Amino acid sequence: MDTHLAVRARGVTKSFGDVVALDGIDLDVAQGRIHGLVGPNGAGKTTALGLLLGLAVADSGTLEILGSPLGRGLAAPGGVGGFVDGPGLYPSLTARQNLAAVAALRGRGARTGGVDDVLAEVGLTDVADDRVRGFSLGMRQRLGLAAALLTEPRLLLLDEPSNGLDPAGKKHVHGVLTRLAADGVAVVLSSHRMDDLEALCSDVTILATGRVVFSGPVSKLAAEDRALDYRLRTPDPQAARRIASGTAGIRVVDETGGAARTDSEVLVVRALVAALDELVAALVRAGVAVRELAPVVSPLEAAFLALTEQQEATR
The missing domain is CATH 3.40.50.300 (P-loop containing nucleotide triphosphate hydrolases)
Known part of the structure; x- marks a missing residue:
């Protein structure tokens, strides 16, 4: 076993009657x-x-914890x-x-x-x-x-x-x-x-x-390859909307759960990270203040929803 791993699981399965709880999972915990x-x-x-x-x-597979394989006893x-x-x-x-x-x-x-x-x-x-x-x-x-x-x-x-x-x-x-x-x-x-x-x-x-x-660093789920909705708070939402609409890869959206409609300073945009960087740079050049820029749904939650829904769809 890798001495830097506290847990190493390979092909672990576990069923309870007809219910398959774990279906050949691999897991490494450093x-x-x-x-x-x-x-x-x-x-x-x-x-x-x-x-x-x-x-x-x-039921099957190998499981090693802190350098030792687990036996068959509880x-x-x-x-x-x-x-x-x-x-x-x-x-x-x-x-x-x-x-x-x-x-x-x-x-x-x-x-x-x-x-x-x-x-x-x-x-x-x-x-x-x-x-x-x-x-x-x-x-x-x-x-x-x-x-x-x-x-x-x-x-x-x-x-x-x-x-x-x-x-x-x-x-x-x-x-x-x-x-x-x-x-x-x-x-x-x-x-x-x-x-x-x-x-x-x-x-x-x-x-x-x-x-x-999925298994790996959280940073790999940070929306580098998928568009997310971001909440942009600015004292000049009209100018921000105009600039966002003219920035490649940016889409102004209204599906915000009501946030944009109840807060006049909030604009919601959908973008990849690279396009978002371009938008911020354009806002700064235009002298539009940015008071907040945050994902409406966190990158981890967005990835979780996408991956689990995809898995459910393939069952």
């Missing part, structure tokens, strides 16, 4: 990277995470932490007691003296002695992350870690994951939040109907 696992409901994301956590066994591989379908917690216990129980179950592999450290790391020190039954969904997600951190994982697997997080909680979790990756930990996270994935992930794998339809 150490020190945050890798996003994306797909519509039923695409196979949770099944893939379950295999990596040792909660299920593949067991969490050493150096792997995380959760699927939400963290398993004891609602009648406090946050600190939950983590102490995890440390006791993990034995030597856990930071038995680090309960307070991981509570601080995920921002739950102030509620350490509160019972988990009163926690919000976001607080439970952060406590689940703290439990995973107790094992000092080299591969961290998280299923929808941003569920229920308020902006402060999301910032806290993003900071933790970024620091872990900087320290060489491989992080795999499944999420429907495209903004989270674009903010965090260096690589992404898109699944549809149990198959990989």
